[in-house]
Amino acid sequence: MPFYQFLATSLLLFSTLTVWAGTPIPSPPGFKSSGYLLMDYTTGGVILEKNANTPLEPASLTKIMTAYIAFDELTAGRLKPEDEVLVSEKAWKTGGSRMFIEVGKLINVDDLLHGLVIQSGNDAAVALAEHIAGSEDAFAELMNQQAKKLGMQNTHFVNATGWPAEGHTTTAKDLAILTRAMIQRFPDLYQLNAIKEFKFNGINQYNRNKLLWRDKSVDGVKTGHTEAAGYCLVASALRDDMRLISVVLGTPSEKARANSSAKLLNFGFRFYETRELYKAGQELAKTRIWKAEKPEIRMGIKDDVVVTIPRGDYKLMKAELEFKDQITAPVKAGTEMGKVIISLEGNSIATRPLVALEDVAEGNIWTQMIDSLRLMAK
Numbered sequence: 209m210p211f212y213q214f215l216a217t218s219l220l221l222f223s224t225l226t227v228w229a230g231t232p233i234p235s236p237p238g239f240k241s242s243g244y245l246l247m248d249y250t251t252g253g254v255i256l257e258k259n260a261n262t263p264l265e266p267a268s269l270t271k272i273m274t275a276y277i278a279f280d281e282l283t284a285g286r287l288k289p290e291d292e293v294l295v296s297e298k299a300w301k302t303g304g305s306r307m308f309i310e311v312g313k314l315i316n317v318d319d320l321l322h323g324l325v326i327q328s329g330n331d332a333a334v335a336l337a338e339h340i341a342g343s344e345d346a347f348a349e350l351m352n353q354q355a356k357k358l359g360m361q362n363t364h365f366v367n368a369t370g371w372p373a374e375g376h377t378t379t380a381k382d383l384a385i386l387t388r389a390m391i392q393r394f395p396d397l398y399q400l401n402a403i404k405e406f407k408f409n410g411i412n413q414y415n416r417n418k419l420l421w422r423d424k425s426v427d428g429v430k431t432g433h434t435e436a437a438g439y440c441l442v443a444s445a446l447r448d449d450m451r452l453i454s455v456v457l458g459t460p461s462e463k464a465r466a467n468s469s470a471k472l473l474n475f476g477f478r479f480y481e482t483r484e485l486y487k488a489g490q491e492l493a494k495t496r497i498w499k500a501e502k503p504e505i506r507m508g509i510k511d512d513v514v515v516t517i518p519r520g521d522y523k524l525m526k527a528e529l530e531f532k533d534q535i536t537a538p539v540k541a542g543t544e545m546g547k548v549i550i551s552l553e554g555n556s557i558a559t560r561p562l563v564a565l566e567d568v569a570e571g572n573i574w575t576q577m578i579d580s581l582r583l584m585a586k
Contacts, residue, residue, distance in 0.1 A: 233479045233518055237471035242438060242458025245380035246472045249388055249444070249451035250482045253516035254381070256472060263362050263377035264457050267432030268305065269440050270370030270378075272386055273351050274333050275325055278317075279394040280354075281340055289318035291339075298344070299334040304371060306331045308409045319408060326406040327413045328431065330369040337368035344368055355382070358389050372434055380455040383442055387429055387453050391444065401428030401444075418466040419443050426473075429453075431465070439465040445473050452476045483522055485550065485558075486513040489565060492548065493529055497568055498583060499576040500537030506565040507531065507545050515550060515558050526551050531562055534583070537570045 236256050243259030254260070281287035292314040300311035307323030309315050309331050317339075323332035337347035344367055351365040360382035366373040391398050404421070405414045416431040425445040432440040438458035445452055454472040459465040486492065488511045497505040507529075517525070531546025539545075543564045550558040570576065 237468075237475055239464065239468040239471060240460055241456055241468060243380045243455075244457065244468070244472060245384050245455045246476050247384040247388065247453045247455075248476070248480070248482055248516040249391065249453055251514050251516045252385075252388060254384075255452075255476050255480055255516065257380065260381040260455075261362055261379050263364075263379055265372060265376065265434065265437035266370055266378045266383065266457070267372075267434045267437035267440055268328050268330075268370045269383055269430050269432040269442055269457075270365060270368065270376070271324055271328060271333055272383065272390065272430050272442060273354065273365060274336065274347075274368045275321070275400075276386060276390050276394075277340065277347070277350055277354060278321060278324070278336055279390065279397045282317075282397065283394060287317055287340065289316065289321075291317045293317060293320060293335050293339040295331075295335055296338055299331050299338065302330040302334050302369065302371075304330040304369065307406075307413070308411050309335060310409070321400060322403070322406045323408055325400040325430075326403050326415050327408075328416060330371065333368040355386075358385055360385055370432055370434070370437075372436055380457055383455045384453050387442055387444060387455075390429075391451070391453075398428065401430070402426075416462075417441065417443065418462070419445075419469060422466070423470065423473075431462075433462070441465040441469045443469040443473065445477075447477050450477065450482045479519055480516055481519045481522075482514060482516050484512060484514045485525075485527070486548075488512050491565060492527075492562065493531075495531060495535060495545075497539065498534065498536045498579045499571055500539075501569045501571045501575070505535060505539060505545075505568050507562050508565045509548060509560050510542065510563055511560070513548070513550070513558060513560055517552060517557070521552055524553055529562060537568050539564050539568045541565060541567050 245260040246256040295309045295311050295313050297311050305328045307327045307329030320332045320336050323329040337344045341347035347368050348365050355363045363378040363382045366376040419426040425447045428444045429442040440457045443454045454469045456468045491506050491508045493507045494504045528549045541564050544561045546562040548560045548562050
């Protein structure tokens, strides 16, 4: 069936001035790494990437998933901050970074979460994993189930810590997906990532994310390092109403991972912006409806439309509506009528269903007969 098509320039405050080119954007920042990705949090749009889908060792970035599952358990009420966890010999003996829990002691979940998130304690990760799932192996199964549920397509976890193990890999893109989900689902618990230090068992330790000290807009997320993985960092920053997530894997030093992450975040904030184009339920058009109790039907979108674009290019955007040229009653609200296509300089950047915003019932017998004749003539 044919479609009516038109440019809805007024819907986007589209400029009538002729503009020959978009905002100039320089080349991405250069630095040595195995892979990286820069994502807009609101839209999930990828601004920059390199080897973003290549499976790599994540080191302690693994603990983002460990924390995610613990946050999920807390939110569901299956775990409480005051719950006490008996420290096993395995947790106590776990090597690498530690919060220094002692075997046979009872430690509450809240302290373990602080040790996990702030101090990157491998011992805390194992203790939490065993408490939640019974064993670290069983917890790894939960991790992989969550990864699949979140759409982390190139991830496989073997343990809760990120300790080197065969087959324990993820990608820059998957880590960004996980981090975005954590912030969306657990905004209050996510704030643990911004804490700079935590004292436990008489030992004061500092968060290894150096960007927390350098940039007040940064509020997380996690560092990682092993000889095989290199120095890694997932960072997130909020400036004004825009949040970005950066993932940097396999840099050569602690300083390099912080500098590389800062470069990505600064690039994204400097040259890109997040724009809300339409609100859910906003009317975008009216069109003729045949054999109906009223002559027109209102159309719009179900969900907010938000896009990530180069700064200054909002005025270059266009919206095109496509919908059927013959709509017949009855129609229920939410019925898909066509689509909205958002483009920038001829490139489609977003497509959303165009739906009926109201119920429209059939008209009376006389209306239906007259419209049938009109349609035949048409």
